[in-house]
Amino acid sequence: MLSGVFLSSIIVWVYGFLVLPNGYNSFSHSEFTPENKNLAYIPIIAIFLWSFCSFCGVNSMPWQLLSEVFPYKTRGAATGITAAINYVICFISTKTYYNLETTFSLSGVALFNSIVIAVGLVLMYKILPETENRSLEDIEMHFADNSKKFTDRKIPKISKQKRANANDPNEIPNKSVSVIDQIDIGCDNRGFVNDH
Incomplete structure (x- = not known):
């Protein structure tokens, strides 16, 4: 599912780079209509794919791993601390999105997200142990x-x-x-x- 989020982020970045005007962000009050009306559906489909993949996989995966990664004796406190850190990070990412998009444009934020997701994919593959069929x-x-x-x-x-x-x-x-x-x-x- 993380690869689906990565793919949709790349699609939004390429669309923003090739189709949108330079420096365009979704908070500007200027109207933009692409020359080819069929291209307008590409970012909508990519955002739907992004939402589906993130809510079915990326957002739920840490909650599933909490009971497996932390030792039995500290599982309750460690899970609480991890949940608090998760909510703080979500708050920070929500509050900084407007500044990121107005500074880097829509395609710049999509590129930044793609880089972060690519690093996350590599770290997940290299570090996260496989817990399937393990007690x-x-x-x-x-x-x-x-x-x-x-x-x-x-x-x-x-x-x-x-x-x-x-x-x-x-x-x-x-x-x-x-x-x-x-x-x-x-x-x-x-x-x-x-x-x-």
Whole structure:
């Protein structure tokens, strides 16, 4: 869906660069009618595509990842802080849009958005780990390992037998075991252990 937002932003930039007059912004009171009336539908379709892709994918993806990325013990506070930061960034982007468009024109803002989205695509591909078919325990163990590089995206699966042995309520967890060794015995997190 991020690629759909990128594509629609590129379409608006190219349309603004080729069709709109130089320095045009949507807040000016001057009327502009393109010479070819059929071209007027291109930015409308691109904006619809932009809205659809952003609301179905880009805007909802961080909310889906919150429960997977943060550790169990700090998930509530970390989710609240992340939501607050998200709302502050949305407020700032809404408040600065008028100044950006009047300064850089409509096509300039679309180009700026395209660059930001392209950087976001690269970062998402290079950094964000794949969490499909991984348990929350596997994901938490991946992020708890401080020896990993920032771009290690592969999350190993912990076998069901090792997880069953680690969740044995009669077994006392070993606090002196390193994170690498914990992958072999399971996660020492009370959120995953059934207390009797």
